[in-house]
Each structure stands twice: as C-alpha cells, then as structure tokens.
Amino acid sequence: MCGIVGYIGNKQAQSILIEGLSKLEYRGYDSAGIAVRDDCGAIHVKKKKGRLKNLEEILALDGLTGNSGIGHTRWATHGEPSDINSHPHCSIDNRIAIVHNGIIENYIELKEELINQGHLFVSDTDTEVVAHLLNALYDGNLVSTLLKATQRLKGSYALGIMCTEEPDRIVAVRKDSPLIVGVGDGENFIASDIPAILSHTRDVYLLDNDEIAVLTKNKVTVMDKYGDTVGKQIFKVDWDPGDAEKGGYDHFMLKEINEQPRAISDTLTGRCFPGKIVLDDVNLDEEAMKNIHKIQIVSCGTAYHAGMVGKAYLEKYARLSVETEAASEYRYKNPIVDAHTLLIVISQSGETADTLAAIRLAKENGARVLAITNVVGSSIAREANDVLYTNAGPEIAVASTKAYITQVACMLMLALHLGKLNGTIDDAVIEVVTDALLKTSDSVAQAIKKSQMISDIAYDHFKMDDAYFIGRCLDYYTCMEGSLKMKEVSYVHSEAFAAGELKHGPIALVDEGTVIIAVCTQENVFDKMLSNIKEVKARGAHVIAITQSRHTEIESEVDEVLYIPDMLDEITPISAIVYLQLLGYYLAVARGCDVDKPKNLAKSVTVE
Secondary structure, eight states, rough: OOOEEEEESSOOOOHHHHHHHHHHGGGGOEEEEEEEEEETTEEEEEEEEHEEEEEEHHHSSSSSSEEEEEEEEEEOOSSSTTTTTTEEEEOSSSSSSEEEEEEEOOOOOHHHHHHTTTOOOOOSHHHHHHHHHHHOOOOOOOOHHHHHHHHTTOEEEEEEETTTTTTTTTEEEEEEEEEEEEEEESOEEEEEGGGGGGOOEEEEEETTTEEEEEEEESOOEEOOOSSSSSOOOOOOOOOOOGGGGGGSOOOOHHHHTTTTTHHHHHHHHEEEEEEEETTTOOOOOOHHHHHHEEEEEEEEEEHHHHHHHHHHHHHHTOOOOOOEEHHHHHHSSOOEEEOEEEEEEEEEESHHHHHHHHHHHHHTTTTTTEEEEEEEHHHHHHHHSEEEEOOOOOSSSOOOSHHHHHHHHHHHHHHHHHHHHHHHOOOHHHHHHHHTTTTTHHHHHHHHHTTTHHHHHHHHHTTEEEEEEEEEEEEHHHHHHHHHHHHHHHOOEEEEEEEEGGGGGGGOOTTOEEEEEEOOOGGHHHHHHHHHHHHTTTTTTTEEEEEEOOOOOGGGGGGGEEOOOOOGGHHHHHHHHHHHHHHHHHHHHTTTTTTTTTTTTSOOOOOO
16 A cells, blocks of 8 residues: 655656655555665665655755665555654665565564574564565575565565665566556656656556566566566556646545546446447356356445445346455455356456455456456456446545446446346336436536535534434445545544434434434435434434435425435436535545545555
C-alpha cells in the first residue's frame, strides 16, 4: 500500500521524485523519503515522518543533487510511523538503498541470521532486512545478487534498489505488489502506479510477478527470475494527465463525485444500447454458460458492496445461484469452487492483494475468472480469463465514488448479458432495463445539483457521534456503502441495518435525536419501510429519507427528504448513492477531516 517512484536520467532526480510522490500520496502518507545518488556515486537519504510536505520542508533547506534516485511514501505495516522507520532503508554503509511496498513474511528469521553475522539494524521495519540481505549477498553484480536474495524472501514485494558500486543503474523487482517501468527519452522511471510518471511518459512496461527490471538512462532490460531477458510490449497510457489533478476542486473526492455522470456514460458507451447489451470482452457464450453451475463474487470494501448489488442483479436476471464473499475471508474458509464455478472479482485498482489471492485459488481449482476493474493492464486484469473494464478514469481519493457506480453498472450489464445467454429474460425485459440504464448519467447529474442541500444537512449534524442507515433489498446494499463512506472520511460511527431487522436488536440504539438515514427507493417494500420509519420516529429519531420523486407522502413521516427521479427500481443504487457520497464528504469537511487522505487508510490495498 506504499508508493514507490524512481528516476534515472539527465535531470535532477529530487524534483522528479517529489513530484511523483505527490501523485502517489494516496497510497500512504505517514512518512516519506528519497535517496539520491550524487555525481561521485554516493547515496544520500532524506526522510521524514508525516505528510510529504514535511519532507519537502527539510529538502528546501538542504536538498539532494544527482541524476538518479528512489522515493517512497509509506503506509505503515511494521514499525510505527517515525523518521527512522521511513523509507528508503540502507545497508549500514549506505552501499545499498531500497524502497519497498509489501510485507516480508520471514523477516524475523532473516534479521536474526543477519544480526548473528554482525549487521546492525536501526529500524523496526521488515524492509530493512532486505537492504542488509542484499549487502550480505552482494557479489559485484546487483542483478545476480537480487536473484539470490529473492530466493530467500517470503511474502510480497515491489523493490527499487540502488547500489553505490553500480552508479549507472536502478534495479527493480516485483512479486505480488504492483510496479511499472516508465520509458522516456534519455530517462527512465519506476513507480507503483501510473499517475506518478504520467507527466513524463505515457509508455510503460507492466511488470509481471518475479520479473526484474534494470534501468539505465538510455535502456530498460526486463528479466525473469532466472536472469533471462524477457520480451515486453510497451503499454500506451491513454489517460489525460489532467485526469489525475484536482482541476479546481477542493478535494479529489468532490471532483470524482462530480465526474460520475461522465464516468457512467463512458462505462455504458459501446456496451449498452436500447434493447441490447454488447460485451465484446466477455467470452462467455451459451455453451460456456451450460458449464457454469454457480457464481461467486469476491471483492473488498466498496467493491464488495457493488458485488452484493450484483448478486441481486444476477439472481434476478440470470437465475443463477450467487454467493458473495469478502476476499480477505475467501481463501481461509475452504471455499467450494471447481470447474463449474464462475468467479467474479471486483477491484478498482486491479491490485487488491486479497482479491488476487482469491483468483489464484479459484483458478487452481479449475474455475473461470471474470474481473471487473478500472485499471487496464493491472494484475487482476492480466490474471483473469475475462475483463470488464469500468472505464471510470483515474480515481485518486481514498474513498471510492465513481468506481462504485461504474462497478454497479457493469454488474447490471453482465446480469442482462448472462440472462440473455441463459434464456431467462426476453428482449422486452432487456429493452426496459437498458432504457432505464441509459438515463442514469442524467439522474446522477440531477443528484449532484443538490449538493448545497446535502451540505446544509451535513453542517446541521456534523457534531453527531453516531448515525444509522436502514433500507431493504437493494436499498440495504446502498446503505452499507453509504455507511462506509461516512466512516471512511468523516469518522462518524455509522452502521447499516436491513430495516426489517431493527426490531431484532438495533432499535435499542435509537434515542431522542439519533440520526437515521432511510433509503426507500424500492417499490415492493416502500410500505414496509414507512413502518420501519415510524418505529424509529416513535423513539425520537431524526430521519433523513431518500426516495423516488413520486413518493411525496413520505414528507409527513420524516424530517428531511432527498428525492431521486422516478426510475426502474433496479437502477436506484446508482443514483441514490450519490446523496450518501456527498453526505459523507460534507460531514468530513464540516468536521475538519482530511477528506482525500483519511487516517489509517490508503487507496490501493496491496498487502494482506
């Protein structure tokens, strides 16, 4: 979950490294550091606890000069945030400097061995072990040394490495943690993610597991774990660099909420037509579907909630048995998965470690894997059998917004596609649903126009300690995602309950003034939701309701109402969630929280 950047070329490395780290700070922000090699080949390190600005302040007073270097922004796994525990880490003589994303699982064993050899450790991290191990094994060639070291390492790692005795190159390796190589003109780069280098190059190599990259300023060589050269194709990045900038908004989260009409439109373009769904990238046909007896949806966090909505879609339209499972639990529960299973994984980054592990387990057991992800060329995209890209564009804020609604849209299109293959829905159903789906961009835009109303509600309640979300059927899943958004960015304790379960325990939490957000967009349970609202109102709750425009009768039962346009019930999760995203955002602003970088969280969860 940490961010790595590296540079070698003719320019001053410090400014390029700092620029790259600023684009990666969403991956970790409890400390940052850089190592730069000077003209004499010596490696100098500056690192500082806290946000990147703290590092920039010390570099402004005492900068580093040189044309190659590596940098890191950290999300702590081993050792508390501190100057000492910050990366880069070096061997004791600064001969070797490294930056690392991942977890070295056998670091204690290696550390004890190296201490017995006389190595002196100064940090509490697992990463420092790698620097000392490389130093102990160094044979005059950093690549052959790294090949020997990786045979000793257990766990996950993306490493950027410099050595004083090899001043003209940077070496990198990747195992289960993302790493790319940027190819420039007289300069080359490494990074954890594309935004770090997008202002310098659009040509990248996507490293696969166990591949090693050797960078000089004029050449990139990629090798496998045996040291043999690998032929790699350049991947052309089609993002606009401006997509990864705030564009005048106060926060990335607000920018990305406002980008949702365009995002949903881009997701549907070329796939959703009146009366027809075309998924050219999904190679499932009628014959393949005959072999599928069940579907498992595996994902984490926000993507997990999209998966729950997707389960409802698949069961309704494709009439297949569907299970949803948190990826972090999947492989530890001895799942029943075989060649008759379709595993659907959902991940914004395409690098989620738990989800990748689920893919590998399922494929080992013969399952077919279909991935829904945002990042072209990501690890999950490469390891899946089929990929449905969300086309949401770069998402920088830690709290996911546009990725979620595009994931939901992809799940609905997939459900219609599979339903058509299975013969469980006819053209008339597809026509009704596609007509509704094609209107979602407009309905999302209408919700965003009510931002001021949401802001007013947030400022009225920003001092609250607790909030509860209630809903039924699809609305319950919307509540789960809305509650997560509130927790993530505003730190208000919130929970989501299936409204029918209130009387089985949760209603005990309701007191005078308790804030309840009631999502009631589903026609078949609207009357049931009114009864649940009356139950909490009778106990003094302050109720904020979200419903479709036709249900104005709800105004007499609640304190505040937010309307979405009248629409097909199945489409409402895409529109209703916008209000809850905005509520979480404005609560965070009102409470003085760091919206884009919430405490203890990072964007891409690349460690278990």
